[in-house]
Amino acid sequence: MFSALVIDDELLAREELIELLEETGDIEVIGEANNAIEGLKKINQLKPDVVFLDIQMPQITGIELLAMLDSDTMPRVVFVTAYDQFAIQAFEENAFDYLLKPVDTARLRKTVQRLIKADHVNDIDYAQLAPAQLDHVPCYGHNRIVIISSKDIEFAYSDLSGVHIQTATQKTTSQLTLKVLEEKTPLMRCHRQYLINLSAIKEIKLLENGLAEIITASEQKVPVSRRYLKALKERLGFH
Structure with a gap:
Protein backbone atom coordinates (compact mmCIF):
# COMPACT_ATOMS: atom_id res chain seq x y z
CA MET A 1 0.00 0.00 0.00
CA PHE A 2 1.36 3.39 -1.04
CA SER A 3 0.59 6.61 0.81
CA ALA A 4 -0.26 9.47 -1.53
CA LEU A 5 -0.75 13.22 -1.58
CA VAL A 6 -2.84 14.88 -4.29
CA ILE A 7 -1.99 18.48 -5.25
CA ASP A 8 -4.36 20.20 -7.66
CA ASP A 9 -5.99 23.64 -7.63
CA GLU A 10 -9.19 22.30 -9.22
CA LEU A 11 -11.46 20.88 -6.52
CA LEU A 12 -13.49 18.59 -8.78
CA ALA A 13 -10.39 17.19 -10.49
CA ARG A 14 -8.78 16.61 -7.09
CA GLU A 15 -11.83 14.84 -5.67
CA GLU A 16 -12.21 12.67 -8.77
CA LEU A 17 -8.56 11.58 -8.69
CA ILE A 18 -8.71 10.81 -4.96
CA GLU A 19 -11.75 8.60 -5.53
CA LEU A 20 -10.05 6.76 -8.41
CA LEU A 21 -6.87 6.27 -6.38
CA GLU A 22 -8.71 4.81 -3.41
CA GLU A 23 -10.63 2.45 -5.69
CA THR A 24 -7.36 0.86 -6.84
CA GLY A 25 -6.86 -0.75 -3.42
CA ASP A 26 -3.12 -0.03 -3.60
CA ILE A 27 -3.12 3.69 -2.80
CA GLU A 28 -4.07 5.36 0.48
CA VAL A 29 -4.61 9.10 0.03
CA ILE A 30 -3.30 10.67 3.23
CA GLY A 31 -3.73 14.31 2.21
CA GLU A 32 -4.60 16.86 -0.43
CA ALA A 33 -3.66 20.44 -1.24
CA ASN A 34 -5.11 23.07 -3.56
CA ASN A 35 -1.86 24.90 -4.32
CA ALA A 36 1.87 24.30 -4.47
CA ILE A 37 2.67 26.20 -1.25
CA GLU A 38 0.27 24.14 0.83
CA GLY A 39 1.45 21.06 -1.07
CA LEU A 40 5.07 21.70 -0.08
CA LYS A 41 4.04 22.00 3.56
CA LYS A 42 2.11 18.73 3.47
CA ILE A 43 4.90 16.87 1.67
CA ASN A 44 7.23 17.83 4.52
CA GLN A 45 4.68 16.97 7.20
CA LEU A 46 3.13 13.77 5.83
CA LYS A 47 6.11 12.35 3.88
CA PRO A 48 3.98 10.46 1.30
CA ASP A 49 5.40 7.68 -0.87
CA VAL A 50 4.03 9.35 -4.00
CA VAL A 51 2.69 12.77 -4.96
CA PHE A 52 0.14 13.25 -7.73
CA LEU A 53 1.06 16.75 -8.85
CA ASP A 54 -0.90 19.08 -11.10
CA ILE A 55 1.44 21.09 -13.33
CA GLN A 56 -0.64 24.17 -14.13
CA MET A 57 -1.35 26.00 -10.87
CA PRO A 58 -1.42 29.73 -10.00
CA GLN A 59 1.50 31.54 -8.31
CA ILE A 60 3.80 28.51 -8.16
CA THR A 61 3.47 25.75 -10.76
CA GLY A 62 3.94 22.06 -10.16
CA ILE A 63 7.28 22.22 -11.97
CA GLU A 64 8.48 25.02 -9.69
CA LEU A 65 7.36 23.01 -6.66
CA LEU A 66 9.52 20.17 -7.92
CA ALA A 67 12.60 22.40 -7.59
CA MET A 68 11.72 23.13 -3.94
CA LEU A 69 11.93 19.49 -2.86
CA ASP A 70 15.04 18.04 -1.25
CA SER A 71 16.41 15.29 -3.51
CA ASP A 72 17.44 13.25 -0.46
CA THR A 73 13.88 12.90 0.85
CA MET A 74 11.87 13.39 -2.33
CA PRO A 75 8.83 11.16 -2.93
CA ARG A 76 8.01 9.67 -6.31
CA VAL A 77 6.04 12.12 -8.44
CA VAL A 78 3.26 11.44 -10.94
CA PHE A 79 2.40 14.51 -12.98
CA VAL A 80 -1.24 15.30 -13.68
CA THR A 81 -1.52 17.45 -16.77
CA ALA A 82 -3.74 18.80 -19.52
CA TYR A 83 -0.67 19.57 -21.66
CA ASP A 84 -0.61 18.83 -25.37
CA GLN A 85 0.99 15.74 -26.91
CA PHE A 86 4.30 17.49 -27.54
CA ALA A 87 4.78 18.02 -23.81
CA ILE A 88 3.55 14.51 -23.06
CA GLN A 89 6.19 13.09 -25.41
CA ALA A 90 8.87 14.94 -23.42
CA PHE A 91 7.63 13.27 -20.22
CA GLU A 92 7.68 9.84 -21.84
CA GLU A 93 11.18 10.23 -23.26
CA ASN A 94 12.53 11.09 -19.80
CA ALA A 95 10.57 8.34 -18.00
CA PHE A 96 8.43 10.77 -16.00
CA ASP A 97 5.12 9.17 -15.21
CA TYR A 98 2.05 11.27 -15.93
CA LEU A 99 -1.74 11.20 -16.05
CA LEU A 100 -3.63 13.14 -18.68
CA LYS A 101 -6.75 15.02 -17.60
CA PRO A 102 -9.45 13.78 -17.39
CA VAL A 103 -7.81 10.79 -15.73
CA ASP A 104 -8.54 7.44 -17.39
CA THR A 105 -9.02 4.48 -15.02
CA ALA A 106 -7.02 2.06 -17.18
CA ARG A 107 -4.12 4.53 -17.47
CA LEU A 108 -4.17 5.06 -13.70
CA ARG A 109 -3.91 1.31 -13.18
CA LYS A 110 -0.72 1.29 -15.31
CA THR A 111 0.73 4.01 -13.11
CA VAL A 112 -0.08 2.06 -9.95
CA GLN A 113 1.49 -1.10 -11.40
CA ARG A 114 4.59 0.89 -12.26
CA LEU A 115 4.82 2.13 -8.67
CA ILE A 116 4.48 -1.42 -7.37
CA LYS A 117 7.14 -2.70 -9.75
CA ALA A 118 9.52 0.09 -8.71
CA ASP A 119 9.11 -1.03 -5.08
CA HIS A 120 9.54 2.49 -3.70
CA VAL A 121 12.91 3.01 -5.43
CA ASN A 122 13.13 6.60 -6.67
CA ASP A 123 15.23 6.03 -9.77
CA ILE A 124 14.05 9.03 -11.79
CA ASP A 125 16.12 12.20 -12.08
CA TYR A 126 13.50 14.91 -11.63
CA ALA A 127 16.24 17.54 -11.85
CA GLN A 128 15.99 17.19 -15.63
CA LEU A 129 12.59 18.85 -15.45
CA ALA A 130 12.87 21.15 -12.44
CA PRO A 131 14.21 24.72 -12.84
CA ALA A 132 17.89 25.10 -11.96
CA GLN A 133 17.15 28.25 -9.93
CA LEU A 134 14.24 29.46 -7.82
CA ASP A 135 13.19 33.03 -8.52
Whole structure:
Protein backbone atom coordinates (compact mmCIF):
# COMPACT_ATOMS: atom_id res chain seq x y z
CA MET A 1 0.00 0.00 0.00
CA PHE A 2 1.36 3.39 -1.04
CA SER A 3 0.59 6.61 0.81
CA ALA A 4 -0.26 9.47 -1.53
CA LEU A 5 -0.75 13.22 -1.58
CA VAL A 6 -2.84 14.88 -4.29
CA ILE A 7 -1.99 18.48 -5.25
CA ASP A 8 -4.36 20.20 -7.66
CA ASP A 9 -5.99 23.64 -7.63
CA GLU A 10 -9.19 22.30 -9.22
CA LEU A 11 -11.46 20.88 -6.52
CA LEU A 12 -13.49 18.59 -8.78
CA ALA A 13 -10.39 17.19 -10.49
CA ARG A 14 -8.78 16.61 -7.09
CA GLU A 15 -11.83 14.84 -5.67
CA GLU A 16 -12.21 12.67 -8.77
CA LEU A 17 -8.56 11.58 -8.69
CA ILE A 18 -8.71 10.81 -4.96
CA GLU A 19 -11.75 8.60 -5.53
CA LEU A 20 -10.05 6.76 -8.41
CA LEU A 21 -6.87 6.27 -6.38
CA GLU A 22 -8.71 4.81 -3.41
CA GLU A 23 -10.63 2.45 -5.69
CA THR A 24 -7.36 0.86 -6.84
CA GLY A 25 -6.86 -0.75 -3.42
CA ASP A 26 -3.12 -0.03 -3.60
CA ILE A 27 -3.12 3.69 -2.80
CA GLU A 28 -4.07 5.36 0.48
CA VAL A 29 -4.61 9.10 0.03
CA ILE A 30 -3.30 10.67 3.23
CA GLY A 31 -3.73 14.31 2.21
CA GLU A 32 -4.60 16.86 -0.43
CA ALA A 33 -3.66 20.44 -1.24
CA ASN A 34 -5.11 23.07 -3.56
CA ASN A 35 -1.86 24.90 -4.32
CA ALA A 36 1.87 24.30 -4.47
CA ILE A 37 2.67 26.20 -1.25
CA GLU A 38 0.27 24.14 0.83
CA GLY A 39 1.45 21.06 -1.07
CA LEU A 40 5.07 21.70 -0.08
CA LYS A 41 4.04 22.00 3.56
CA LYS A 42 2.11 18.73 3.47
CA ILE A 43 4.90 16.87 1.67
CA ASN A 44 7.23 17.83 4.52
CA GLN A 45 4.68 16.97 7.20
CA LEU A 46 3.13 13.77 5.83
CA LYS A 47 6.11 12.35 3.88
CA PRO A 48 3.98 10.46 1.30
CA ASP A 49 5.40 7.68 -0.87
CA VAL A 50 4.03 9.35 -4.00
CA VAL A 51 2.69 12.77 -4.96
CA PHE A 52 0.14 13.25 -7.73
CA LEU A 53 1.06 16.75 -8.85
CA ASP A 54 -0.90 19.08 -11.10
CA ILE A 55 1.44 21.09 -13.33
CA GLN A 56 -0.64 24.17 -14.13
CA MET A 57 -1.35 26.00 -10.87
CA PRO A 58 -1.42 29.73 -10.00
CA GLN A 59 1.50 31.54 -8.31
CA ILE A 60 3.80 28.51 -8.16
CA THR A 61 3.47 25.75 -10.76
CA GLY A 62 3.94 22.06 -10.16
CA ILE A 63 7.28 22.22 -11.97
CA GLU A 64 8.48 25.02 -9.69
CA LEU A 65 7.36 23.01 -6.66
CA LEU A 66 9.52 20.17 -7.92
CA ALA A 67 12.60 22.40 -7.59
CA MET A 68 11.72 23.13 -3.94
CA LEU A 69 11.93 19.49 -2.86
CA ASP A 70 15.04 18.04 -1.25
CA SER A 71 16.41 15.29 -3.51
CA ASP A 72 17.44 13.25 -0.46
CA THR A 73 13.88 12.90 0.85
CA MET A 74 11.87 13.39 -2.33
CA PRO A 75 8.83 11.16 -2.93
CA ARG A 76 8.01 9.67 -6.31
CA VAL A 77 6.04 12.12 -8.44
CA VAL A 78 3.26 11.44 -10.94
CA PHE A 79 2.40 14.51 -12.98
CA VAL A 80 -1.24 15.30 -13.68
CA THR A 81 -1.52 17.45 -16.77
CA ALA A 82 -3.74 18.80 -19.52
CA TYR A 83 -0.67 19.57 -21.66
CA ASP A 84 -0.61 18.83 -25.37
CA GLN A 85 0.99 15.74 -26.91
CA PHE A 86 4.30 17.49 -27.54
CA ALA A 87 4.78 18.02 -23.81
CA ILE A 88 3.55 14.51 -23.06
CA GLN A 89 6.19 13.09 -25.41
CA ALA A 90 8.87 14.94 -23.42
CA PHE A 91 7.63 13.27 -20.22
CA GLU A 92 7.68 9.84 -21.84
CA GLU A 93 11.18 10.23 -23.26
CA ASN A 94 12.53 11.09 -19.80
CA ALA A 95 10.57 8.34 -18.00
CA PHE A 96 8.43 10.77 -16.00
CA ASP A 97 5.12 9.17 -15.21
CA TYR A 98 2.05 11.27 -15.93
CA LEU A 99 -1.74 11.20 -16.05
CA LEU A 100 -3.63 13.14 -18.68
CA LYS A 101 -6.75 15.02 -17.60
CA PRO A 102 -9.45 13.78 -17.39
CA VAL A 103 -7.81 10.79 -15.73
CA ASP A 104 -8.54 7.44 -17.39
CA THR A 105 -9.02 4.48 -15.02
CA ALA A 106 -7.02 2.06 -17.18
CA ARG A 107 -4.12 4.53 -17.47
CA LEU A 108 -4.17 5.06 -13.70
CA ARG A 109 -3.91 1.31 -13.18
CA LYS A 110 -0.72 1.29 -15.31
CA THR A 111 0.73 4.01 -13.11
CA VAL A 112 -0.08 2.06 -9.95
CA GLN A 113 1.49 -1.10 -11.40
CA ARG A 114 4.59 0.89 -12.26
CA LEU A 115 4.82 2.13 -8.67
CA ILE A 116 4.48 -1.42 -7.37
CA LYS A 117 7.14 -2.70 -9.75
CA ALA A 118 9.52 0.09 -8.71
CA ASP A 119 9.11 -1.03 -5.08
CA HIS A 120 9.54 2.49 -3.70
CA VAL A 121 12.91 3.01 -5.43
CA ASN A 122 13.13 6.60 -6.67
CA ASP A 123 15.23 6.03 -9.77
CA ILE A 124 14.05 9.03 -11.79
CA ASP A 125 16.12 12.20 -12.08
CA TYR A 126 13.50 14.91 -11.63
CA ALA A 127 16.24 17.54 -11.85
CA GLN A 128 15.99 17.19 -15.63
CA LEU A 129 12.59 18.85 -15.45
CA ALA A 130 12.87 21.15 -12.44
CA PRO A 131 14.21 24.72 -12.84
CA ALA A 132 17.89 25.10 -11.96
CA GLN A 133 17.15 28.25 -9.93
CA LEU A 134 14.24 29.46 -7.82
CA ASP A 135 13.19 33.03 -8.52
CA HIS A 136 10.78 33.09 -5.58
CA VAL A 137 10.63 31.44 -2.17
CA PRO A 138 7.28 30.81 -0.43
CA CYS A 139 7.34 31.80 3.26
CA TYR A 140 5.05 32.08 6.25
CA GLY A 141 4.77 35.05 8.60
CA HIS A 142 2.14 36.28 11.07
CA ASN A 143 -0.81 34.24 9.74
CA ARG A 144 -0.03 34.97 6.11
CA ILE A 145 1.82 33.46 3.20
CA VAL A 146 4.33 35.66 1.39
CA ILE A 147 6.29 35.05 -1.80
CA ILE A 148 9.80 36.52 -1.48
CA SER A 149 12.08 37.17 -4.44
CA SER A 150 15.29 35.16 -4.03
CA LYS A 151 17.44 38.21 -4.73
CA ASP A 152 15.81 40.10 -1.82
CA ILE A 153 16.90 37.53 0.77
CA GLU A 154 19.82 38.76 2.87
CA PHE A 155 20.38 35.47 4.66
CA ALA A 156 18.71 32.26 5.77
CA TYR A 157 19.31 30.16 8.84
CA SER A 158 17.97 27.11 10.63
CA ASP A 159 17.19 26.44 14.27
CA LEU A 160 14.99 24.03 16.22
CA SER A 161 11.84 25.82 15.03
CA GLY A 162 12.65 25.59 11.31
CA VAL A 163 14.29 27.48 8.45
CA HIS A 164 14.04 31.27 8.57
CA ILE A 165 14.38 33.84 5.80
CA GLN A 166 15.61 37.37 6.53
CA THR A 167 15.23 40.27 4.12
CA ALA A 168 16.08 43.90 4.78
CA THR A 169 12.58 44.48 6.16
CA GLN A 170 11.12 41.22 7.43
CA LYS A 171 11.77 37.79 8.91
CA THR A 172 9.70 34.82 7.76
CA THR A 173 9.76 31.03 7.94
CA SER A 174 10.11 28.72 4.94
CA GLN A 175 9.30 25.07 4.25
CA LEU A 176 12.43 24.80 2.09
CA THR A 177 15.55 23.21 3.53
CA LEU A 178 18.90 25.03 3.70
CA LYS A 179 20.20 22.49 1.20
CA VAL A 180 17.57 23.43 -1.39
CA LEU A 181 18.10 27.16 -0.75
CA GLU A 182 21.86 26.72 -1.20
CA GLU A 183 21.43 24.79 -4.44
CA LYS A 184 18.61 26.80 -5.99
CA THR A 185 19.10 30.44 -4.91
CA PRO A 186 21.99 32.99 -4.83
CA LEU A 187 22.61 32.13 -1.16
CA MET A 188 26.03 30.73 -0.18
CA ARG A 189 26.94 28.66 2.86
CA CYS A 190 28.88 30.64 5.49
CA HIS A 191 28.11 28.51 8.54
CA ARG A 192 26.59 25.10 9.19
CA GLN A 193 23.29 26.80 10.01
CA TYR A 194 23.53 29.97 7.88
CA LEU A 195 23.42 30.97 4.21
CA ILE A 196 24.32 34.47 3.02
CA ASN A 197 23.50 36.47 -0.09
CA LEU A 198 26.84 37.91 -1.24
CA SER A 199 25.14 41.04 -2.57
CA ALA A 200 23.78 41.76 0.93
CA ILE A 201 27.23 41.85 2.57
CA LYS A 202 28.18 45.30 3.85
CA GLU A 203 31.17 44.28 5.96
CA ILE A 204 33.04 41.20 7.20
CA LYS A 205 34.61 41.48 10.64
CA LEU A 206 37.51 39.09 11.17
CA LEU A 207 37.47 37.68 14.69
CA GLU A 208 39.80 35.51 16.72
CA ASN A 209 40.39 31.79 16.05
CA GLY A 210 39.67 32.12 12.33
CA LEU A 211 36.05 33.11 12.83
CA ALA A 212 34.27 36.07 11.25
CA GLU A 213 31.02 37.98 11.35
CA ILE A 214 29.10 39.45 8.43
CA ILE A 215 27.26 42.75 8.73
CA THR A 216 24.50 42.92 6.14
CA ALA A 217 23.14 45.96 4.34
CA SER A 218 20.34 46.18 6.92
CA GLU A 219 22.84 45.89 9.81
CA GLN A 220 22.00 42.28 10.63
CA LYS A 221 24.80 40.07 12.00
CA VAL A 222 25.57 36.66 10.46
CA PRO A 223 28.24 34.28 11.81
CA VAL A 224 30.97 32.82 9.58
CA SER A 225 32.71 29.62 10.66
CA ARG A 226 36.33 28.73 9.94
CA ARG A 227 35.20 26.00 7.58
CA TYR A 228 33.54 28.43 5.17
CA LEU A 229 35.55 31.64 5.61
CA LYS A 230 38.17 30.85 2.96
CA ALA A 231 35.58 30.01 0.29
CA LEU A 232 33.60 33.12 1.15
CA LYS A 233 36.65 35.37 0.81
CA GLU A 234 37.53 33.74 -2.51
CA ARG A 235 34.01 34.33 -3.86
CA LEU A 236 34.38 37.98 -2.92
CA GLY A 237 37.76 38.20 -4.67
CA PHE A 238 40.02 38.12 -1.62
CA HIS A 239 42.70 35.43 -1.76
